[in-house]
Amino acid sequence: MINKGNELKLQLVNPGILERYIKNLSPWFCGAFISSLIIGLWFAIFNSPPDYLQGETVRIMYIHVPSAWMALFIYSSMAVASLIGLIYGHLVAFIYTKSVAPIGAVFTLICLVTGSLWGKPMWGTWWVWDARLTSMFILLFIYLSFIIVSKSFNDPVKGDKISSIFALIGFINIPIIKFSVDIWTTLHQPATISKLDTPSIHIDMLIPLLIMFTSFVFLFLYIFSIRFFSELNLRRYVTYTLSSK
Amino acid sequence: MFTSHTAYVFLAYLFAFLAILILFFSSILLSQKNSKLIEKIKEKND
Numbered sequence: 001m002i003n004k005g006n007e008l009k010l011q012l013v014n015p016g017i018l019e020r021y022i023k024n025l026s027p028w029f030c031g032a033f034i035s036s037l038i039i040g041l042w043f044a045i046f047n048s049p050p051d052y053l054q055g056e057t058v059r060i061m062y063i064h065v066p067s068a069w070m071a072l073f074i075y076s077s078m079a080v081a082s083l084i085g086l087i088y089g090h091l092v093a094f095i096y097t098k099s100v101a102p103i104g105a106v107f108t109l110i111c112l113v114t115g116s117l118w119g120k121p122m123w124g125t126w127w128v129w130d131a132r133l134t135s136m137f138i139l140l141f142i143y144l145s146f147i148i149v150s151k152s153f154n155d156p157v158k159g160d161k162i163s164s165i166f167a168l169i170g171f172i173n174i175p176i177i178k179f180s181v182d183i184w185t186t187l188h189q190p191a192t193i194s195k196l197d198t199p200s201i202h203i204d205m206l207i208p209l210l211i212m213f214t215s216f217v218f219l220f221l222y223i224f225s226i227r228f229f230s231e232l233n234l235r236r237y238v239t240y241t242l243s244s245k
Numbered sequence: 246m247f248t249s250h251t252a253y254v255f256l257a258y259l260f261a262f263l264a265i266l267i268l269f270f271s272s273i274l275l276s277q278k279n280s281k282l283i284e285k286i287k288e289k290n291d
Contacts, residue, residue, distance in 0.1 A: 110261045236286070
């Protein structure tokens with residue numbers, strides 16, 4: 001007998017039913033993104049103090065840090081989905097990784113460019129090959145390589161498996177990024193927010209940072225909902241054309 | 246090149262805005278393109 005919890009689980013691994021759930025949630029994601037972005041930008045640009053050392057440049061942090069978090073989170077979720085896909089063969093897991101990879105790549109690019117724009121006035125250089133920056137740069141290439149690998153196979157099943165293995169290998173880079181500032185001597189500052197004791201950031205700066213992060217989460221969910229349908233439709237078309245040959 | 250720190254802040258926000266805008270519109274266009282593929286299948290089956 002299937003209880004309600006198991007029924008929901010079964011529905012979530014069915015692409016068609018999941019599509020309906022996401023379709024209903026998509027406008028809410030969009031609304032939540034726009035409203036949290038407006039509040040976040042108001043706090044980040046107008047209602048947060050300049051830093052005593054960095055001055056106005058600190059406002060770059062409100063887009064740089066959330067985009068870095070999103071880039072790491074999206075790749076980690078891709079690795080988990082790839083593992084689930086390889087073990088259980090769920091189509092949804094494969095479609096998820098393909099849908100979110102370009103979003104993760106864009107967040108990584110935003111992180112790198114905004115970091116560079118912060119680095120020039122603060123460090124006096126656009127770029128240094130230190131551990132954090134280099135590992136983040138590698139992440140961008142891992143994202144791009146994943147996108148290329150996942151689109152390189154005519155047989156979708158083979159493509160799913162190989163791109164998932166690639167995503168799992170690329171996951172090695174995530175702990176390297178996270179702990180690069182602790183292991184090596186880097187120009188990049190160590191963790192400020194995710195410390196186990198109290199964060200070494202003032203509450204007036206923490207609030208806009210968290211609101212901007214929330215808005216980026218909703219942006220991710222909204223774009224994912226669009227790309228999920230797109231990938232699902234493409235998969236349906238490829239499956240149809242392969243079966244009708 | 247830039248004397249004011251505000252210019253760097255402006256450029257950073259502008260870049261993020263444009264990157265998100267391109268991501269959004271490319272996703273919409275891709276979604277429309279793939280929806281047309283499904284319509285093709287439906288037409289064939291009809």
